[in-house]
Amino acid sequence: GIQVEQSPPDLILQEGANSTLRCNFSDSVNNLQWFHQNPWGQLINLFYIPSGTKQNGRLSATTVATERYSLLYISSSQTTDSGVYFCAKDGNLQGAQKLVFGQGTRLTINP
């Protein structure tokens, strides 16, 4: 079954707007990460956040492991924030940790 669900699938905003991206997961989480994939394909690790809240500049993330969701907040959006945001949780594969990705949220920030 689906282990990681992201919403919304697409989001179009004007520069300066704030946004909240959501990630729901179907079972317990030991590791959860948020990635930003820019239009050139580079996947950048934004947060490693299995629980709690972290902030990095205009971005912050909160994971509530007991309720099985994580949120990514982007404030004062800039055009360079455009791209696809993935959350990924841990999955056990033959004793190794693997990333289980959601389908992503495609964010477009218009000038």
Next chain:
Amino acid sequence: DTEVTQTPKHLVMGMTNKKSLKCEQHMGHRAMYWYKQKAKKPPELMFVYSYEKLSINESVPSRFSPECPNSSLLNLHLHALQPEDSALYLCASSPSRATLYGYTFGSGTRLTVV
């Protein structure tokens, strides 16, 4: 140095060609990975290397052949590919296969098979 470097950035190859993708990291990570990503989809795991040994093969066709010559390098040899193999191929590394902390991706090789 906190980068994973992939070459080439773009590759066009015919179905009868043999080519290789290269990945290099100097972070001292002992786990390295190959992922395949089709358009508008999340990355899919292909191979896991741990301490230079193949740890996991996610039922990848034999026309994809991985190689890890040393702890810093990871290659993906390609032979007799099909047009449906066209995709973005991403390399990643992490301190070990037992942790996702410090997971770092390269910028990818965009492969087109003609």
